[in-house]
Each structure stands twice: as C-alpha cells, then as structure tokens.
Amino acid sequence: MDLTPTADEERLRAEARAWLRAHVPAAPLPSLETAEGFAAHRAWEAELAAARWSVVSWPERYGGRDADVFGWLAFEEEYYAAGAPGRVSQNGIHLLAPTLLAHGTEEQRARVLPPMAAGETVWAQAWSEPEAGSDLASLTSRAVRTDGGWLLSGQKTWSSRAAFADRAFGIFRTDPAPVAGGRPHRGLTYLMFDLRAPGVTVRPIGRLDGKPAFAELFLDEVFVPDADVIGEPGQGWEIAMSATGDERGLTLRSPGRFLAAADRLVRLWRTHGDPADSALRDRVADAVIGARAYRLFTAAAASRSAAGAELGAGSSLTKVFWSRLDLALHETALDLLGPEGELADSAWAEGHVFSLAGPIYAGTNEIQRDIIAERLLGLPKGRR
Numbered sequence: 044m045d046l047t048p049t050a051d052e053e054r055l056r057a058e059a060r061a062w063l064r065a066h067v068p069a070a071p072l073p074s075l076e077t078a079e080g081f082a083a084h085r086a087w088e089a090e091l092a093a094a095r096w097s098v099v100s101w102p103e104r105y106g107g108r109d110a111d112v113f114g115w116l117a118f119e120e121e122y123y124a125a126g127a128p129g130r131v132s133q134n135g136i137h138l139l140a141p142t143l144l145a146h147g148t149e150e151q152r153a154r155v156l157p158p159m160a161a162g163e164t165v166w167a168q169a170w171s172e173p174e175a176g177s178d179l180a181s182l183t184s185r186a187v188r189t190d191g192g193w194l195l196s197g198q199k200t201w202s203s204r205a206a207f208a209d210r211a212f213g214i215f216r217t218d219p220a221p222v223a224g225g226r227p228h229r230g231l232t233y234l235m236f237d238l239r240a241p242g243v244t245v246r247p248i249g250r251l252d253g254k255p256a257f258a259e260l261f262l263d264e265v266f267v268p269d270a271d272v273i274g275e276p277g278q279g280w281e282i283a284m285s286a287t288g289d290e291r292g293l294t295l296r297s298p299g300r301f302l303a304a305a306d307r308l309v310r311l312w313r314t315h316g317d318p319a320d321s322a323l324r325d326r327v328a329d330a331v332i333g334a335r336a337y338r339l340f341t342a343a344a345a346s347r348s349a350a351g352a353e354l355g356a357g358s359s360l361t362k363v364f365w366s367r368l369d370l371a372l373h374e375t376a377l378d379l380l381g382p383e384g385e386l387a388d389s390a391w392a393e394g395h396v397f398s399l400a401g402p403i404y405a406g407t408n409e410i411q412r413d414i415i416a417e418r419l420l421g422l423p424k425g426r427r
C-alpha cells in the first residue's frame with residue numbers, strides 16, 4: 044500500500060484547507076439537536092455545497108468533485124482539523140446516497156442527490172423498531188400495495204434528527220410469508236418517504252440533555268409512490284445491507300475526526316496535565332497511537348475498496364475500534380479536566396455523552412463481536 048499522496052489529492056487538500064480557514068464559523072454553531080441549531084447547520088450545508096465541498100467524492104453532476112476515497116479522507120482530515128461544524132446531512136450522504144448510487148435509478152439519483160448535497164432535503168434513517176434493533180429482520184412495519192404505490196404503517200424508533208428532518212428511508216415488510224417460513228430477511232422492501240406526509244406522526248424521544256431532535260415515527264397508511272421504491276420489491280434486505288458495511292467500516296467515522304480529537308487531547312495535556320501522573324500521560328499517548336493506527340487501518344480498507352473489494356465483515360473490526368477509541372479519547376480528556384470538565388458545558392463533556400452511544404448505534408458492539416468471531420475468525424456460533 045503506497046500512502047504517498049497524489050498531486051490531485053495534495054491540490055484538493057490545500058484548496059480545502061484555504062477554504063475552511065476562510066469560512067468555518069468563528070464560534071461553534073448551536074447544537075444540531077435543536078430547531079435553531081438544525082437551521083444553522085442546514086445553512087452551513089448550503090454554504091459547503093455552493094463551494095462544492097459538501098460531497099467531494101460524488102460525481103460532479105450531483106454536486107461533487109469526483110474525488111476518490113483518498114481525496115475524501117484528505118478532505119475529512121482538513122475538515123476536522125479546522126474545527127468545522129458537525130454534518131446534519133450525514134445520514135443521507137453516508138447511508139442513502141451510496142445506496143442510490145449503487146441500486147437507485149438515474150431518475151432517483153437526479154431528483155434526490157442534488158438537494159441532499161445542498162442541505163435542502165435532510166434525511167433520517169428509519170430502520171429500527173421497538174422490537175427490531177439488533178435483530179433488524181424481525182421488523183413488522185409494513186408496506187401494502189395500492190394504486191401507483193404503497194401504504195406504509197407501523198412504528199419506527201431511535202431516528203436521529205427525525206424531529207427536524209424532511210424525508211426518511213427505511214425497510215418495510217411487503218410479504219409476510221417468509222417470516223412464517225423462518226426466512227424473515229426475505230419479503231422486505233426499501234422505500235423513501237416524506238416525514239410531513241399525511242399519516243406520519245413524529246414524536247421526539249426525551250434525551251438526558253433535553254434536546255429534541257431524536258425521534259420515533261408512527262406511520263398510518265402513508266402513501267409512497269412507486270418512484271420511491273429503491274431496487275425491486277422484496278430486495279430490501281440485500282440493498283440495505285450493502286450500505287451498512289461502508290457505514291461501519293469507512294464513511295461514518297473517518298480518521299480525521301479522531302486525529303483532530305487526539306491533537307486537542309495533547310494540547311489539553313500540555314495545559315492541564317500533571318507531569319507526575321504517568322498513567323494519565325500514557326493514556327494520552329495511547330489515544331494518539333489509536334488515532335494514527337485507525338488512519339492506517341482505514342487507508343488499507345480504502346485501498347481494498349478502491350480495488351473493488353467489499354469491506355464485508357471486516358467493517359465490524361473497524362466499528363468496534365472507532366467506538367472504543369472515541370470513548371477512550373473523551374474519558375481521558377475528562378479525567379484530565381477533573382470535576383471542572385463535567386460541570387462546564389464543554390465540547391469534551393458533550394462529546395463524552397455522545398461517545399457513550401458509539402458502542403450502540405450502527406449495530407451494537409456485541410453484535411459486531413459475534414460477526415468478527417464467526418465470519419472473520421471462523422469460531423463456532425456462541426449460545427444466544
């Protein structure tokens with residue numbers, strides 16, 4: 044694996060650095076988990092898109108720069124190093140867009156991708172249900188055939204940003220027969236729907252910090268036209284799974300995020316560290332090593348992906364690694380800050396609360412460990 048940057052990559056990095064230096068807001072935007080913060084982040088997405096920085100790896104005709112995965116990784120490093128705002132469009136850009144690029148029609152791509160890139164349409168992921176999280180194939184929300192489309196009914200939950208988002212994508216049961224036959228992964232269909240359509244009720248889920256963006260969705264015969272089915276009816280599981288590997292393994296948490304946090308941690312050690320506390324100093328060093336190791340591991344995954352390989356079960360290794368690294372970075376920072384860190388509404392304290400969810404979302408770490416044990420290591424199935 045040759046990690047020497049190409050001339051194109053260097054140019055993209057330099058251009059991104061200069062643009063970010065001139066445009067990143069001086070003060071942090073309000074939290075995107077609130078109505079005010081959501082609007083501010085949407086405006087930031089529009090600003091990024093106007094300069095074609097919102098989706099650098101997409102084809103130019105949809106608002107991107109045709110960058111390869113290494114160009115995207117370089118951009119992400121610059122983005123986080125510049126302290127730029129969190130991405131409100133993340134679910135759409137990292138989960139729905141790759142699915143549409145691989146399985147959608149040209150009509151769907153041309154209609155959905157440009158407004159997604161500009162933050163005009165923000166997407167929520169509607170996969171989880173109250174009884175279907177880790178065992179997602181046991182979902183019961185259904186789509187029933189009607190003239191020119193489908194009627195969706197059921198309940199989805201844990202939908203990030205859904206309280207303020209515009210549209211959602213999810214999987215629905217269109218054929219109940221495979222469930223009775225012990226094959227619940229069959230008979231599912233991948234659909235896009237409008238969160239403001241008649242029949243949709245969006246109810247925020249109370250969070251510890253009281254911010255209202257996280258939501259559950261209640262669907263009562265919500266009409267979806269045939270044009271919003273992705274792939275063929277019945278293919279929903281395969282289509283949905285083709286994106287999750289990339290999410291866990293590459294796109295959801297790029298190394299730039301952890302490299303920037305590790306740099307901040309080193310700066311924190313310089314101002315708050317006690318030279319006599321070698322245990323804490325070692326944890327700072329370990330966090331830096333973790334962030335750099337993750338960068339190399341990601342480069343290896345990117346090389347394989349660029350050569351056309353599926354990331355497959357290897358994505359589970361990455362997911363467990365980044366979620367543990369995020370926790371370690373934040374716990375070390377809070378230990379460095381002492382009680383002051385918990386009391387102040389600092390970026391470290393907020394980041395710590397979010398890092399606690401890392402082992403849960405994008406598939407829990409217990410499930411990822413099962414995948415690693417069974418599919419990568421060939422160990423026998425555990426008792427469940």
Ligand SMILES: Cc1cc2nc3c(=O)[nH]c(=O)nc-3n(C[C@H](O)[C@H](O)[C@H](O)COP(=O)(O)OP(=O)(O)OC[C@H]3O[C@@H](n4cnc5c(N)ncnc54)[C@H](O)[C@@H]3O)c2cc1C
Pocket residue numbers: 167168169170171172173174175176177178200201202203204400403404405406407408409410413427
């Ligand atoms: C911050 C956050 C954001 C999220 N955003 C979204 C979103 O935008 N859209 C969306 O659809 N979902 C979202 N989720 C939901 C997330 O994907 C689920 O929480 C996750 O898949 C786990 O499902 P569950 O909560 O139903 O837990 P369960 O599946 O009930 O699991 C409970 C516990 O049991 C363990 N467990 C379950 N089965 C097994 C097994 N076979 N072997 C070993 N252990 C097992 C799990 O690992 C976990 O520790 C989000 C979750 C969080 C925390």
